Amino acid sequence: MEGVDHLAHERNRSQFDVNDMKIVWAGSREAFEVSDRMSRLVANDPAFRKDNRVHLTRKELFKNTLRKAAYAWKKIIELKLSEEEAGRLRFFVDEPAYTDLHWGMFVPFLKGQGTEEQLQKWLPLAYKMQIIGCYAQTELGHGSNVQWLETTATFDPKTDEFWWPGGLGKVSTHAVVFARLITNGRDYGVHGFIVQIRSLDDHSVLPGITIGDIGVKFGNGAYNTMDNGVMHFDHIRIPRNQLLMRFSQVTREGKYVQSDVPRQLVYGTMVYVRKTIVIDASNALSRAVCIATRYSAVRRQFGSQDGVETQVINYKTQQSRLFPLLASAYAFRFVGEWLQWLYTDVTQRLAANDFSTLPEAHACTAGLKSITTAATADGIEECRKLCGGHGYLCSSGLPELFAVYVPACTYEGDNVVLLLQVARFLVKTVSQLVSGKKPVGTTAYMGRLQHLMESTCKVQKAEDWLNPSIVLEAFEVRSARMSVECAKRLSQFTNQEEGFHELSPSLVEAAVAHCQLIIVAKFIEKLQGDIPGNGVKDQLQKLCSIYALFTLHKHLGDFLSTSTITPKQASLADDQLRSLYAQVRPNAVALVDAFNYTDHYLGSILGRYDGNVYPNLYDEAWKDPMNDTAVPDGYHEYIKPLLKQQLRNSRL
Numbered sequence: 001m002e003g004v005d006h007l008a009h010e011r012n013r014s015q016f017d018v019n020d021m022k023i024v025w026a027g028s029r030e031a032f033e034v035s036d037r038m039s040r041l042v043a044n045d046p047a048f049r050k051d052n053r054v055h056l057t058r059k060e061l062f063k064n065t066l067r068k069a070a071y072a073w074k075k076i077i078e079l080k081l082s083e084e085e086a087g088r089l090r091f092f093v094d095e096p097a098y099t100d101l102h103w104g105m106f107v108p109f110l111k112g113q114g115t116e117e118q119l120q121k122w123l124p125l126a127y128k129m130q131i132i133g134c135y136a137q138t139e140l141g142h143g144s145n146v147q148w149l150e151t152t153a154t155f156d157p158k159t160d161e162f163w164w165p166g167g168l169g170k171v172s173t174h175a176v177v178f179a180r181l182i183t184n185g186r187d188y189g190v191h192g193f194i195v196q197i198r199s200l201d202d203h204s205v206l207p208g209i210t211i212g213d214i215g216v217k218f219g220n221g222a223y224n225t226m227d228n229g230v231m232h233f234d235h236i237r238i239p240r241n242q243l244l245m246r247f248s249q250v251t252r253e254g255k256y257v258q259s260d261v262p263r264q265l266v267y268g269t270m271v272y273v274r275k276t277i278v279i280d281a282s283n284a285l286s287r288a289v290c291i292a293t294r295y296s297a298v299r300r301q302f303g304s305q306d307g308v309e310t311q312v313i314n315y316k317t318q319q320s321r322l323f324p325l326l327a328s329a330y331a332f333r334f335v336g337e338w339l340q341w342l343y344t345d346v347t348q349r350l351a352a353n354d355f356s357t358l359p360e361a362h363a364c365t366a367g368l369k370s371i372t373t374a375a376t377a378d379g380i381e382e383c384r385k386l387c388g389g390h391g392y393l394c395s396s397g398l399p400e401l402f403a404v405y406v407p408a409c410t411y412e413g414d415n416v417v418l419l420l421q422v423a424r425f426l427v428k429t430v431s432q433l434v435s436g437k438k439p440v441g442t443t444a445y446m447g448r449l450q451h452l453m454e455s456t457c458k459v460q461k462a463e464d465w466l467n468p469s470i471v472l473e474a475f476e477v478r479s480a481r482m483s484v485e486c487a488k489r490l491s492q493f494t495n496q497e498e499g500f501h502e503l504s505p506s507l508v509e510a511a512v513a514h515c516q517l518i519i520v521a522k523f524i525e526k527l528q529g530d531i532p533g534n535g536v537k538d539q540l541q542k543l544c545s546i547y548a549l550f551t552l553h554k555h556l557g558d559f560l561s562t563s564t565i566t567p568k569q570a571s572l573a574d575d576q577l578r579s580l581y582a583q584v585r586p587n588a589v590a591l592v593d594a595f596n597y598t599d600h601y602l603g604s605i606l607g608r609y610d611g612n613v614y615p616n617l618y619d620e621a622w623k624d625p626m627n628d629t630a631v632p633d634g635y636h637e638y639i640k641p642l643l644k645q646q647l648r649n650s651r652l
C-alpha cells in the first residue's frame with residue numbers, strides 16, 4: 001500500500017537517534033544540510049530522472065547525459081550554488097559524465113601544476129566552462145607505467161596515441177596531456193601540457209589530431225554515459241607556455257630548468273583523485289548496503305512461526321555477509337575523513353617546500369584507494385547476491401551500481417600496482433629502522449618493533465575482543481611481522497629488484513595488512529573523539545568491532561601464521577562477532593537510514609524507504625517496452641512457422 005511504512009517496525013526498534021547519526025555520517029551539520037538539500041533538489045526535478053537509462057541506446061544515453069550535465073550547469077548558475085553545493089548536486093545526479101573529469105582532474109591538475117600566470121589564463125575559462133578539459137595520461141600501450149609513456153613533446157626553438165581519457169571522446173575542448181619533454185636532444189621524462197584539441201567555434205577536431213570514443217564499456221548504461229576517448233597526435237605544435245611550469249620550466253632558448261622539488265609532484269593530481277576515490281568508496285558501498293539491508297528486512301523466506309515466514313535479515317548467514325559491509329561503509333567514511341586531513345596537511349607542507357610527508361601521502365592514498373575499492377566492488381556484488389533473484393533485476397539498482405563502480409579497481413592506478421608501491425614504502429621503512437630512522441605517521445607502530453615482535457595477544461574471553469587496545473595491537477603485530485618477514489626474505493636476494501618481483505605476492509599481502517591497520521586505527525581514533533548524539537557512539541563502537549573482527553576472520557591465515565593470535569583466540573573472535581551481529585540487528589535499518597539517501601538516488605525498488613517492494617516490483621516490470629505488446633516482435637517470422645511445421649510433422 002502506498003504511503004505505508006512497511007519498515008516502521010524496524011525503525012521503531014533502533015537504539016539510537018538516526019538524525020544524530022546522519023550528522024556524523026555527513027561529517028558536520030553544515031555538510032548534512034548541503035547534501036540533504038541538493039539530494040532533494042535533484043530527486044524532485046524530473047529532468048534528472050534515471051529509471052529509463054537501461055532502455056536507451058548508447059548514443060541516446062550519451063546525449064541524455066549531455067542534456068543533464070547542461071541542465072545541472074544551468075541550475076548551478078541560476079541558483080548561484082557554491083562549489084560544495086555544485087559538487088553535491090553533480091554527485092546526486094549520479095551519472096558518470098565528462099564533468100567528472102573536468103572538475104575532478106583537469107581543474108585540479110591546472111591548479112597543482114600551473115604557474116600563477118598560467119592559472120590566471122586558464123582557470124577562469126575552466127571555471128566558467130568556456131573550455132572543457134580531460135586528463136590524457138594513459139596510452140594504448142601504457143597506463144600503469146607512467147615513466148614509459150611514449151608521447152613526446154619536443155621543444156622546437158624554431159617551432160604523439162592516448163587511450164581511455166574520460167570526456168575526451170566527444171566533449172573535451174582541451175586536454176591535460178602527459179608527454180616526455182625533450183629539449184636540446186635530451187629526454188627529461190614525463191611532464192604535463194595543456195593542449196587545445198577542438199575548436200571553440202564549431203567543436204571540430206583541430207588539425208593534426210584524431211579523436212574518437214573507445215566504444216561500449218562493461219554493463220548496460222553504467223559508465224557508457226562517459227565518452228572515454230582515443231586521441232592521436234600527428235606532430236602538432238603548441239606554444240612553450242602550455243607546458244605547465246610550476247615545478248619545471250623550459251626557457252625561450254630551450255634550456256630545461258627543474259625547481260628543487262621531487263619529480264613525483266607531477267603525479268599530484270593522481271594522489272588527489274585517489275584520496276577522493278576512498279571517500280567515494282564509502283558512498284558506493286553504503287548505497288548497496290542500504291538497498292540490501294532494507295530488502296533483507298522486507299524479504300521473508302522459510303522458518304515460519306505462527307504462519308509467518310522469517311525475515312531473511314534474521315538468518316546468521318545473511319548477517320555475517322551483510323553487517324561486515326555495513327561496518328565497512330562506516331569504516332571507509334572515517335578513514336576517508338582522515339585521508340582528507342592528511343591530503344590537506346601535505347598540500348600545506350608542499351606550499352612551504354616541506355616534502356617530508358609526501359611518501360606517506362603517496363603510500364596512504366595508493367594503499368587505501370586499492371583496498372577500499374576492492375572491498376567496495378566485491379561488497380556491491382555481495383549485496384546483489386544478498387537480494388536473491390530480484391537483486392539481478394536492473395530495477396534493484398545493484399547491477400548498474402556494480403558496473404559503474406568496478407572500474408575504480410583499475411582507474412587512477414591498478415590496485416595491485418598501487419599495493420606494490422605501499423610494499424616498497426614498507427620495506428624501505430623497515431630497512432631504515434636499522435639505520436635508526438624513527439618511523440612516523442602511519443608507520444609509527446614500526447618504531448615499537450621489538451615489542452611487537454615479542455608481544456602475545458591478551459585475549460582470554462570473547463569480550464576481550466571489544467577492547468580497542470587489544471584489537472589495535474593485534475593488527476599492528478600482524479602487519480609488523482609480515483613486513484619484517486618480507487624484508488628479511490628480500491635481504492637474501494643479491495638483486496633487490498629481482499627479489500622484490502619474486503616476493504611481490506607476499507609483499508602485496510603485507511601492504512594489505514598495513515592498510516587494514518590504518519582503517520582500524522582511524523576508526524578507533526574517531527571513537528576516541530567527541531561523537532555527539534543519543535546512542536550514536538555505542539553503535540559506532542559495535543561497527544568498529546565488526547569491521548576489525550570480520551577483517552581478522554577473513555585474513556585469519558595472516559594472524560595465525562605470524563603467531564599474532566592462537567586458534568582459540570580466533571574462535572573467541574568469531575563468538576564475539578556473532579554476538580555483535582545480534583546487537584546490530586535491531587539497529588540495521590536505522591543505520592542505513594542514516595545515509596539519508598533519497599529513493600531517487602538509490603534508484604532501487606528493493607531499497608525503497610517505505611519497503612513497499614512487491615507491488616512496485618510488479619508495476620515496474622510492466623513498464624518494460626517488452627510488454628508493450630502481448631505477441632512479441634518476431635512471433636510471425638520465427639515462432640509461428642516453427643509451430644506450424646511441427647504441427648504438420650506430427651500429422652505425418
Ligand SMILES: CCCCCCCCCCC/C=C/C(=O)SCCNC(=O)CCNC(=O)[C@H](O)C(C)(C)COP(=O)(O)OP(=O)(O)OC[C@H]1O[C@@H](n2cnc3c(N)ncnc32)[C@H](O)[C@@H]1OP(=O)(O)O
Pocket residue numbers: 091100104135137138143144145146147166264265267268270271273276277280358359362410411412413414417418421424425428
Ligand atoms: C564525488 C565523485 C567522486 C568520484 C571519484 C573520482 C572518479 C574519477 C574518475 C577517474 C577517471 C580515471 C582517471 C585515470 O585513471 S587517470 C590515469 C591514472 N593513472 C595512474 O594512476 C598510473 C599509475 N602509475 C603511477 O602512478 C606510477 O607509474 C607509479 C607510482 C606506479 C610508478 O611511478 P614511477 O615509476 O615514477 O615511480 P617509481 O615506482 O620508480 O618510484 C619512484 C619514487 O617515487 C615515489 N612515488 C611514486 N609515485 C608517487 C606519487 N604519486 N607521489 C609521491 N611519490 C611517488 C615512489 O614511492 C618512489 O619513492 P622512493 O624512491 O622513495 O621509493
Ligand SMILES: Cc1cc2nc3c(=O)[nH]c(=O)nc-3n(C[C@H](O)[C@H](O)[C@H](O)COP(=O)(O)OP(=O)(O)OC[C@H]3O[C@@H](n4cnc5c(N)ncnc54)[C@H](O)[C@@H]3O)c2cc1C
Pocket residue numbers: 101135136137138141142143144145163164165166223228407410411412413414415416417420
Ligand atoms: C573506466 C576507466 C576510466 C579511465 N579514465 C582515464 C582518464 O580519464 N585518463 C587517463 O589517463 N586514464 C584513464 N583510465 C586508464 C587507467 O588509468 C588505466 O587503465 C590504469 O591506470 C591501469 O593501467 P593499465 O590499463 O595500463 O593496466 P596494466 O598495468 O596494463 O594492468 C594489467 C595487469 O598487469 C598488472 N601489472 C602491471 N604492472 C605490474 C607490475 N609492475 N607488477 C605486477 N603486476 C603488474 C596489473 O596488476 C594488471 O593485473 C581509465 C580507465 C578506466 C577503466
